[in-house]
Amino acid sequence: MTSKIRVGIVGYGNLGRGVEAAITQNxxxxxxxxxxxxxxxxVTLADPSIPVHxxxxxxxFVGAIDVLILCGGSRNDLPEQGPTLARRFCTVDSFDTHxxxxxYFAAVDEQARAGGKVALISVGWDPGLFSINRLxxxxxxxxxxxxxFWGKGLSQGHSDAVRRVPGVKMAVxxxxxxxxxxxxxxxxxLPELTTRERHQRECFVVLxxxxxxxxxxxxxxxxxxxxxxxxxxxxxxxxDTMQRDHSAMPHGGFVIRSGKxxxxxxxxxxxxxxxxxxxxxTSSVLVAYARAAYRLHQNGEQGARTVFxxxxxxxxxxxxxxxxxxxx
Amino acid sequence: MTSKIRVGIVGYGNLGRGVEAAITQNxxxxxxxxxxxxxxxxVTLADPSIPVHxxxxxxxFVGAIDVLILCGGSRNDLPEQGPTLARRFCTVDSFDTHxxxxxYFAAVDEQARAGGKVALISVGWDPGLFSINRLxxxxxxxxxxxxxFWGKGLSQGHSDAVRRVPGVKMAVxxxxxxxxxxxxxxxxxLPELTTRERHQRECFVVLxxxxxxxxxxxxxxxxxxxxxxxxxxxxxxxxDTMQRDHSAMPHGGFVIRSGKxxxxxxxxxxxxxxxxxxxxxTSSVLVAYARAAYRLHQNGEQGARTVFxxxxxxxxxxxxxxxxxxxx
Numbered sequence: 001m002t003s004k005i006r007v008g009i010v011g012y013g014n015l016g017r018g019v020e021a022a023i024t025q026n027x028x029x030x031x032x033x034x035x036x037x038x039x040x041x042x043v044t045l046a047d048p049s050i051p052v053h054x055x056x057x058x059x060x061f062v063g064a065i066d067v068l069i070l071c072g073g074s075r076n077d078l079p080e081q082g083p084t085l086a087r088r089f090c091t092v093d094s095f096d097t098h099x100x101x102x103x104y105f106a107a108v109d110e111q112a113r114a115g116g117k118v119a120l121i122s123v124g125w126d127p128g129l130f131s132i133n134r135l136x137x138x139x140x141x142x143x144x145x146x147x148x149f150w151g152k153g154l155s156q157g158h159s160d161a162v163r164r165v166p167g168v169k170m171a172v173x174x175x176x177x178x179x180x181x182x183x184x185x186x187x188x189x190l191p192e193l194t195t196r197e198r199h200q201r202e203c204f205v206v207l208x209x210x211x212x213x214x215x216x217x218x219x220x221x222x223x224x225x226x227x228x229x230x231x232x233x234x235x236x237x238x239x240d241t242m243q244r245d246h247s248a249m250p251h252g253g254f255v256i257r258s259g260k261x262x263x264x265x266x267x268x269x270x271x272x273x274x275x276x277x278x279x280x281x282t283s284s285v286l287v288a289y290a291r292a293a294y295r296l297h298q299n300g301e302q303g304a305r306t307v308f309x310x311x312x313x314x315x316x317x318x319x320x321x322x323x324x325x326x327x328x
Numbered sequence: 329m330t331s332k333i334r335v336g337i338v339g340y341g342n343l344g345r346g347v348e349a350a351i352t353q354n355x356x357x358x359x360x361x362x363x364x365x366x367x368x369x370x371v372t373l374a375d376p377s378i379p380v381h382x383x384x385x386x387x388x389f390v391g392a393i394d395v396l397i398l399c400g401g402s403r404n405d406l407p408e409q410g411p412t413l414a415r416r417f418c419t420v421d422s423f424d425t426h427x428x429x430x431x432y433f434a435a436v437d438e439q440a441r442a443g444g445k446v447a448l449i450s451v452g453w454d455p456g457l458f459s460i461n462r463l464x465x466x467x468x469x470x471x472x473x474x475x476x477f478w479g480k481g482l483s484q485g486h487s488d489a490v491r492r493v494p495g496v497k498m499a500v501x502x503x504x505x506x507x508x509x510x511x512x513x514x515x516x517x518l519p520e521l522t523t524r525e526r527h528q529r530e531c532f533v534v535l536x537x538x539x540x541x542x543x544x545x546x547x548x549x550x551x552x553x554x555x556x557x558x559x560x561x562x563x564x565x566x567x568d569t570m571q572r573d574h575s576a577m578p579h580g581g582f583v584i585r586s587g588k589x590x591x592x593x594x595x596x597x598x599x600x601x602x603x604x605x606x607x608x609x610t611s612s613v614l615v616a617y618a619r620a621a622y623r624l625h626q627n628g629e630q631g632a633r634t635v636f637x638x639x640x641x642x643x644x645x646x647x648x649x650x651x652x653x654x655x656x
Contacts, residue, residue, distance in 0.1 A: 025589075139616045267609050
């Protein structure tokens, strides 16, 4: 029997908890420990038999961990942790600030090469699985157009923006793809779609005592960048309803490529996700790619990589022979 | 400027014609020639400036062709041509007899290794893109079930079976996925579906003069393997209607993975194709993978490969930097 892939988790928020759960579904992997910047005593894992360590002590685990899954945020955690940890460990992360991927890639690549490690960056569903489908779409149908729709899903950034409006006590915001726009794309129309035509935004708000609903609504729907360019609906609800109906983190979306082949026929390729927990699904993607990072390193590769560099077979615990026999 | 990838086509049926057309959509490729077992004088290409050669002469093109795209059939052509040609050329083919893939892989692999070439087998949409999505689905959601539905699409094998029925002059058969079954899968029900519940079959038949419609219909719907296990509809039409409405070769289908992550939330991953020309779309997939075969060989790889072994980035004419910047 081959030995299990030894995994470490850095950061224990929603994503870290999801990775812990996902590893239990993958018998070829073993969770060695969780590393946190908090006091380890204050962090309670779902499985209390797994040790929690201070992130300061991680250097002493070189050689005891095959892959580190970095579960921190793209704004404050990963820009520092990604390059530093890639020097000493093979890593997988979900860096998702699209505009900064090139500079983040370069920083991680330099350290991973210097340390002889493999670092898989920007893994998840977007960036990640959606990116792969955008690539396949244009490689197979070079003449055409690609459309990405998000939702229905909870947007963390937009929820935070609503929460900053004076008078708002609690808030969630759902991004809703326009069914009409999706239908037009599916019909092969290749429509030009404005921001307003692609998505709607729906907010659920609990007001602070004495706040004016009309003022709060106006402040939300006219907010530049976040809401002004969209059709936005605002619902005012009470705190109990918020807790009961809006604590899940659903998300998903569609990548649709519509195009024509050389002699004229049109074709539509559609990829969609309907996720009942955005962080848990992202965690499961990270765990599958941790297997790939381990194998790339075993094959002698070094440096930063993205989902574009990973052959699908590396994600599966099955042997190439079994994959050809069972899934091809 | 880098030089173009020099491509040869073996076999000039629907698939070969599609490859010729697809290459015109990919400016980094150049069609060197078409090779045929027929008399080359009798083969007229869409672009008459491209030479047609006898397949017997192909050995003299070693060094002048980077990748051969094999456009023959899986039953009679590829079992012989695949291994033979992989000895001297990098190849891509669409071998699609699922049950025989392991033995075909072994035969091609032996020759490709002996010749130091790369041979990509079983490329297209099923096997091919659908296979990749089956693999991704179970790697990311290990607890769940995968469903493949085909259609609406013209089935060559079933059309041929109808044509063999006494009294049938012309016939086409469409495979139609059950919308009800697809909806149940999308809802995350994980249903157990019988053959009859997954697909329906619809036949359009032109009768020979004097044939008995009721007898023909009975012979079709009770035909073992092909129709007996399905709900089959038979429409009798005249020859003009057949020519006008049933000469296209649409196809497509769905791969749906439904499963749950470690803490219980359920998720649905769906991939679907709606193709107005099955052979043209398959050809476009072959051409994108020809680029990958060329690059794998440039990277020093040797032997048979499948879509499971090809990193997505190798399919695109864009550089890794541009892919990360534009599509990730």
